[in-house]
Amino acid sequence: MKQLLLFVMLLGSVATFAQGTVSGTVTDADLGGPMPSATVIEAGTSNGTVTDFDGNFSLSVSSNSGEIEISYIGYATKTVSYTLSGGSADLGSIGLTADANTLSEVVIVGTGVIDLAEDRKTPVAVSTIRAQEIQEKVAGNVEITQALKSTPSAYVSGQSGFGDSQLFLRGFDNSNIAVLLNGQPINAMEDGRIFWSNWSGIADVANAIQVQRGLGSSKLAISSVGGTTNIVMKAAEQKEGGFARFLGANDSYMKGTAAYNTGVSDSGWAFSVLLDYWQAHRKWSRGTYGEGQNYFFAVGYKPNDNHNFNFLITGAPQLHGQKWSQPRDRIEADPKWNQHWWYDEDGITSERQNYYHKPVMNLNWDWNIGEKTDLSTVLYASFGRGGGTGPRGISTSRGSSILRGPDPDGDGPLFGQLDRDLIFEYNAGIGTGDNAEREGYIRRASVNNHQWYGMVTNLNHQFTENLSANFGGDIRLYTGDHFRQIVDLYGLNGWANDRPDGATVTNTFDADPWAALSNFADEGDRIDYDYSEDINYIGGFGQLEYSTDDFSVFFQGAVSTQSYQREGRFETDANGNQTTETSDQVNKLGYNLKGGVSYTIEGEHSIFFNGGYYSRQPFLDNIFTNVRTSNDLVNPEVDNEIIRSFEGGYHFQSSNIRASFNAYVTDWANRTTVSTGEIDPDPKVEGDEIFTNRLQRGIRQFHSGAELDFSWRTTDWLTLNGYLSGGSWIFKGKSTVAEYNDDTGELISEVAGIDRQGVKVSRAPQFTTGLGFRAKVVKGLSVDANLNYRASHYEFTDEFTSAVDYTPAELKPYSQTDAGLTYKFDLGSNKLTLRANMYNVFDYIGISNTDRFGFFTENGRTYNASLRYTF
Known part of the structure; x- marks a missing residue:
């Protein structure tokens, strides 16, 4: 028994x-x-x-x-x-979901047009910043680029004004990094630049940011020489609820945000709304005040399992004082120095103020056609209004002694503070300002208004279990209007001889983002220049990918045609009368080819190799001899830029460790650049400067390097992450520089055969490394920190005006540490979250970037703290 x-x-x-x-x-x-x-x-x-x-x-x-x-x-x-x-x-x-993801259960729409690395089996060099980190670190007084600081081969130049940061990937600047917002290209059509101030509220509605360095996975024929940055915005949310948050920071910064989601109704409708307001006395440097709002509204509708629609509109109207590049000795003596601002009866004002309002709307439609086929389409539109202010008249040179107080160092008045009383006193003796004689001082605004409509569509079909294909189109229709208008006459009766008809202009217009939507100068009140440009783009793309459990191979191709046309309204006829002329239409064909292969070993290890060839159309600003003043095309015609890129890598991924190693080579040939310059025939004579438009062509850049990054969850309470990236970024060969008079468009000089061989590419550090951690101290409490080190960083070297050998100066290496703390209180089904950040903990201050006109300092220590209630 x-x-x-x-x-x-x-x-x-x-x-x-x-x-x-x-x-x-x-x-x-x-x-x-x-x-x-x-x-x-x-x-x-x-x-x-x-x-x-x-x-x-x-x-x-x-x-x-x-x-x-x-x-x-x-x-x-x-x-x-x-x-x-x-x-x-x-x-x-x-x-x-990512740890403590506060934007969970988000309905992702437009999955076919948002080019994420996860959508393709063949890997790319990629880093993904998820909602939790965005919400924690990109808070208030820092831009969304702050989230990218600890990405290999990425460099963020913070500069000093709200929204004025610049992003570099593998040594390439904003204009050569494709930025997509829910599949919508947002690089400026004219010159490729990104103005982050237009997107100051995007961090509050971003669900993820994916940085694809190099070739990336994008199927569009976009300008991704350095890489592609995908910002994925949330849509109308499934879950009912919302949040309210208040944030405060250094220098009287404050921001209030409120959001609410209805959740999905029985009939398939969902609504989400977010509103916020912020203001600050300054960002860090003097005179860098700011004020703005952010709005987001989304409507989702899912009538059945086959169709999903989402419409959203968002915008971030803002204004902020800027710290224009300063003389090196001036900012080394006082890093917070800024010569452009003053106080008056209306409060703080700056000679240099950016103001802009860019409402963006898009409609996403996801259609599940069948078990193996789906179609995603996004229709979008944006309407930008605003510009930037600056001096016109006697103070168009950087340091008119008549309008400035004494230099704080006692070295004379050249770089002293602007003095409003001196400006009124000077103008009082003139009556009507005269641009031809450079008598008088006014504050003008350079206005950039545009209308942009577009569509991206992608059809995905799974032929077999292993073979898939994507086919689609990309259409962009753009019109930009550019002119100058008067913001303040400072006591003058009017401003004369700044138009082809010689008329005196007396009307002024506020430099305000809301007023800019409708209240801007008509053609009779515009000064200095007035022109429009039409850029139309039509492209098609396709991709084939074959993949098994261990092996994948893909091929992508895209072709596009782009047309350019300029209308100048400040032209004159044979009798000297003002007229309007339209240029010939220029058409350029571009294309790109990309391919790659990968192999996975035992599920945890993978190796890959990608290659690509781009024939990229030049930017509109490089088509004309002087886009502000002339319809004349550059002769000989500017050809397409040629980019050849190769990269390979190894990825390791287990439950506790992820690591990637990538190596790359990018050869960028036949590059053309355009910039402004200045010739001063006699430095002792005030107002005899000649402002120029500088066209450089035949430039070749060669960028090579390697990157390593990892993330290691050592225990349940501690995660480490780090990266190391080094590059060799140099110019090769010879180039030609032509200099044109900015007012007349006439050729001043042309120098050929300028030797660039071996000259270091500037403005971004060629060696970067960093280490960070996140630790869970007790339930609800976590701390995190990141150390970033920058070296092999060279002063601006793009101003090649002669064949004289030139060796750029190397900036001093530096490191910065950012730290944060999060504490979450459980209030039943709701949560209260405290977040505090300190940037540049050890208060490093030094020169972080340079441009043609001067130097920028890295901001010193800044901080913020927020309290968020989620319901």
């Missing part, structure tokens, strides 16, 4: 040990795509497994019902209940 009882107990223990199998697929809840090497453990045991390359898992469990725990580095651990039926349980797709 005892033997029989023992046998039954042993049999029961075996049955308890192996009751059945639980299976499922682990995916990224925010960006989609499988998550290989995620850890799956039966709760309360050490029994576990990891997901395969496609995120699938199968786990033998010891009871008919229970829980499994799924974890992955950088993501919140998820507990899922199961109940066996017939000895198994299929849990389907299980989405993991």
